[in-house]
Amino acid sequence: MYKNPTKTNAKKILLIGGGETDFGLQGETDVAIYQVIPLLKKMGYQPYVLDDNPYALSLESTVAETVIAPLTVTAVQSLIQKEGIEAVLPVFGGRRAVRLWGQVLSDWQDERNGFQPETLGLPVQTVQDVRDGRALMERLALAELPILEAEAASSSAEANQFLRDYGLPLVIRAHHPKVGNTQRIVDRLDDFDQAIEQVRAQSLTNDVLISRAINGMKEVSLLVARDQRGNTLQIGASEDMDPIGIHSSDSLSVAPVLTVADRVLEEMRSQAFLAAEVLGVQGFLHVQFAFDEKTDALYIIKVAPYLDLVASRLALVTGYPAMLVGVQLALGLPITAVTLPQSYHQKLAMMEPVMDHIAVKLPIFSFGDLAAAGVTVNRQLGSIQKSVGSALGFGRTFIEALEKAIRAAHFNNRSFSPEFMDRLTDDELIQQLIHPQDNRVLLLIEALRRGYEVDELSELTDIDEFYFYQLQRLIAIQQKIEAAPGNQQMLQIGKESGLSDGLIARFWQRDFQTIRAQGQLADILPTYKALEPTAGEFPEHAHQYYATFESENESSQLGQQSVLIVGAGAFRMGDGAAAGYVLTVALAELRRLNYQTIVLNNSAADASLLPHLSDKQYLEPLETSDVMAVVDQEAPQAILVPGNRRKLIDALQKLGQTVFVLPKEKHQPDGPDSNQSEFNLSFFYDGQRTYPLALTQHRQGELRLLKNTIPADFLADLQPQQPGFYQIIWRRPVFAWQKQVPMPDLSTDAWLRPMPYGHLAYLSKVLGLPLVRYLIRALVGQLSPADQEQLLAAQTMPQKPLAMVAGRSDFALHLQPDQVIDATRFEMGPRLVAFEQED
């Protein structure tokens, strides 16, 4: 295995990381890099990883040389020179990494920088063109691929000319954008000037690109792969329920594509293949299409010759090992020579994945969390992304997958309650149908309940009739269930439709345990189906499963020694990204300790679902009934649960299960006000004694290490309920960065809390200690004397002078909040930044 000749002769390969998470960046780049570096190592390369994301797992990899440094031209250049890097693979770091590499290449001077490393995965020209979206599109246009004509305008006068020529609606996006891919769709004259100004500010060159808007068309994404010989294959495709005009990330998406005819999909496929050819892609390419059903017009609206969320999601939902294939294609292997670990069918890389399940992605909005903190934001969905994450639901029908996605997204938002829907007037309903908000799906259901016709609604919303027919079915099912409390057949139908015990219990006004007991008695039990990419054609080596209610259960108990890890679920604001980090390290440690590991999770960009990290993965919502069902199936020795899931922990303990808790607060921790500092004394409790680790100062937007040495006996009297990482917190009206601070009086002005996962990831990196692993060892009684010694010496270890700085998320652009959002509290993702530490 892994002995195929590749095209590159390079030994040392740099993978540029994706940096901080943000709107549209959920850590998928780190997960991909973390997955491919062991393969690169095995193939005889020396991988290097550069990143500044404190939650990056790849930065703690033992097979790669890792460098924590800002993602800047200087950092990349000096790393290349210092280490003698021979090739650079930027595509797994996403758009940000490709653009950075393009900048490095344009600045490159052989006499100053030495020999220029080879670029893997993309031709240099394409790397350069990624920096200028229009250049990419123009290359496609030269190949006669259908794109929307766009013109650049650098003044209001030029923009107004375009307005006169084409009329509204228009799409305005930044030419040479500074950061994301922001675009505005303008359909009211009043908004035009403001939109031009807003978008111009996003452009490095201070000009905008204007094109005709294609609102209302169907949006379809294809992911294709291409090798250096020009062989192309389709990995997957998904369609958005919401039409163009609503940002794709804010749309409900379905894979596989359900409502587009074969002849149209085949045309998209041919165009995507041609686009991959034109751009010289060696790896994968995500192509986004707009399709007008009335005129059959088809446009390519976006190409992403790098890893993005759609690519990582389609890889997960099809079960195709896209990252392992993609990296080998980037190295120059033909698709026919790609090898995969033994757990895959030998020929799988060459087979286009086929799905016999439905995967629904729902966006997650943070409006509720923000409202709870007193921040009001603009909830109306449009062409600028507002969602902060996403959740997946898997099933064998659209309804089942939808219901499971809704449950996975864990809506606890006021606007989702039926009473709220009842209060809407018909006018408000129509207004919200035309100008959708985060509660889109419930609103559509409400409209159907009130008797609006499917064709009217489809006309009004530009949503395919299929979805309305499906929602009508869902309404009918729910009404039937409500009307027949306790009916066994209705229970069966409810479960088949993806409803949880909890929801059925609410319909029947009973306790959820009653429903669960009834289901067990009547043998209405989930049947787990393998998630694999051949739709049953070949005997599968399956590790991934989802639940449905049919006749055959393909999952059998993994073993007597298994530990079930309940994931953190959907990515969301706050330390959501950090939870993925913590659980993945926990998983890796349990595995190292020879436990069989089973993961239950549902986020597409979560490392804990990587197939090589655990023995078995269940892609399920994380409600109590879902967890219980997997517990019944697997009878694990112990269950590892994040501490914020109190109800679940209680329920499991009541059933006599062994539960390991990873302490975590139920709600988003509060932060310091703008004129004060919060001090965090972090320590570890192994169940018997406490180990002080470090003292940090937290100001809005930044967290730094202090020089204090915490006296060993200071914490002696503290005995938290269970092993874990904790913090003593106090606040002072100081703003300047401190060197040392006096210890607080524990009895009066300080309080104790579980350490936020983000701090845990940060401290692991700056202290250079595998903190999460110590906790796991303590939980399973395997914390060694050597570990204890290391923990006791934590304060004397050299610390990396890195601050954790809030990400640069543009909340004003995305959410238009009525006040400044504290980005350390509602973080989208921080980064590590060096600071001057005084001695």
Add this chain to the structure above:
Amino acid sequence: MTRHLILEDGTVFAGEGFGSPATTFGEIIFDTAMVGYQETITNPIYDGQMIVFAMPVVGADGIHAEAYESIAPKVRGVIVHDLAEVSTNRQRRMNLDRFLKQHNVPGICQVDTRQLIRHLRETGPQKATIVDVVDDHAFDQLNATVLTNKQVQNTATPKAYANPGHGFHIIVIDFGLKHGILRILGEYDANVTVLPYSTTVDEVLTLDPDGIILSTGPGNPEDLPESVLTLIRVLQTKAPLLGVGLGHELFALANGASLQALPAEYHGMNHPIQEIISQQIFYARQGRGYVVDWHSLNANKLFATHRDLVDDSIQGLRHRDFPAFSVQFFPDGAPGPLEASVIITDFFETVADYVQESN
């Protein structure tokens, strides 16, 4: 209403009936393609068969005028997990359920199709029936049923007809032609005459063809009369010839090769097909129960041009002496990838050369 699918080996699946309420018998096979249910259901190659769709939701795109591969489906049954009732027809509220009712084809949904496919991949195709009641009578009926081997007679045209154009004159010999072939010939503006498979050499040559296509079709090619093979042996020496699907199998038989029945049929579009000379791969719709045996190729007559890289089956053949070749897969897509249409381009290039040389 609840209906049952019974397999010859005694396996029973309960589900919900749709389409025609009749009792039906056929040979059950499965299809892993995720798109093109209407094209697949109306493809005449499925004459006498019952199709299980791996794609869990079927019907979500309605029934389209552009998606017919024959006027009426010849399939004996449609088995899906979740039936979607969507109509896209402006005149009538035609959805998949009504379409199958109209054409008297029974369907059954809410079946654990994944379990069924995992079963069928081991057993291979077998007889099956969809009935209302599972009882001894149903099993007896199924066991007593002898499936027809006259599928080509059932489905192919009994009479010649024209599909005029201004380009090359192409004769299509119909063994159960799917519309995709006519559609793609239309793209070349070919002047097409479709002849029944019982046609004679004289009838073909009288029409002075620029090229000849042996169409796709259902069933076992060895059930067709020897006269068909004789016809092919003569025609391949007279004008460029392309065999597709069943036409490929007949072309192989006519040139001394033999066929093997597959342990489990393959119906899908996700296997890589390699063009042997260039090593390039592409994907195409496949629907096959038979493959040409590698060992039976007479090296003086035929050589393989394409193979399936998953099961290493022969996917294309070429005659050493004549401008005659054939492919096992469907170069017209419908449903399926368009990249395989280069076969049709090749054919028209061969036709153009022939026309130039013979004028």
